[in-house]
Amino acid sequence: MAVTSMVNSATQRLKSGLNRTLGALGYRLVRSDTLNRLSAQSRPDALRSLSSANSTVTAPSRRLTLLSASNGPPATCTAHAPKFDPRKTPSQLADKIVEFQQNGVTVISTNPEKAAMFRDTELFDRGVSNRHVAWDWAGNSVAPYTHDLQTGMPSAALVDYLQALFSGGDFDAFFRGVLGCPAKVANVRLVRSLPHLAEGVGPQEWHSDGCPAGVIRGVLYLCDVDQQTGPFQYRDANYREHTVLGKAGDLLVFDATRLMHRGSPPTHKTRSAIDLVFMPRMPDEEMKIMVVGMNHWAADPFFVKLPKERAVEDAKADEGRTTSLY
Structure with a gap:
């Protein structure tokens, strides 16, 4: 248990450090399933098709996509x-x-x-x-x-x-x-x-x-x-x-x-x-x-x-x- 806790803690520190570094450069990492959901929300006509197809949706992808955190100059x-x-x-x-x-x-x-x-x-x-x-x-x-x-x-x-x-x-x-x-x-x-x-x-x-x-x-x-x-x-x-x-x-x-x-x-x-x-x-x-x-x-x-x-x-x-x- 102690080893698992140490690994989790190190993983969290690594994620936090990576996010801070990316944030300073104006970027963020987003999971593909989250990005797909946001894209669907920007298309109201897609919401209905998503909800109607809910029962056949496969497991969400956990791949990461790099996006701009905010549209501001460095x-x-x-x-x-x-x-x-x-x-x-x-x-x-x-x-x-x-x-x-x-x-x-x-x-x-x-x-x-x-x-x-x-x-x-x-x-x-x-x-x-x-x-x-x-x-x-x-x-x-x-x-x-x-x-x-x-x-x-x-x-x-x-x-x-x-x-x-x-x-x-x-x-x-x-x-x-x-x-x-x-x-x-x-x-x-x-x-x-x-x-x-x-x-x-x-x-x-x-x-x-x-x-x-x-x-x-x-x-x-x-x-x-x-x-x-x-x-x-x-x-x-x-x-x-x-x-x-x-x-x-x-x-x-x-x-x-x-x-x-x-x-x-x-x-x-x-x-x-x-x-x-x-x-x-x-x-x-x-x-x-x-x-x-x-x-x-x-x-x-x-x-x-x-x-x-x-x-x-x-x-x-x-x-x-x-x-x-x-």
């Missing part, structure tokens, strides 16, 4: 970053900061004329796939899986516009308010969804993203989005569905780890948008826009080392277009 980003204080630095987006903190989602108006221009001039010339995965960027190898979704790489003009937009004082204050530190754009890509009546696949299915800690997402509408244009939808903590409509130039910012969400399938109108990944940046790091196609975010986001860019001759051949890894 202290390396926030410790020395200037904090947003609305009394000292008034911002037009102060109410948007509060809304994001409360709900995990907010909509910010930007320039509708610019949005309409980029809708008409950018090239949505690729299928949704990830044939060219990069070793230190997140993104599984995916072949094109639907003709209803198209993507594309942003032009140099669009990248320059986004650089200026997110470098402005109001957006600097917004990201310091919601993240505790400045942000950079870890990825930007064009996304166009064609009208269809079939069930949504990929990002048009209900899901939550496995973002690294502190990473949040954005969608900049390039057209007006109503009920027929496939608006963004999310479920709150009480599993109630919310639909977010918008105008051209509206920027939707949301916590893709916290919220179950989807871009609903458009039924009658084409939806054109810019998909964005926002990531905390170090206090001494400059604002930058990275373009890596379907590779959504850096695999090691706070010690990221980019693979070498294209050879000079390839870059010259693409003069006028943004160099990318896609």
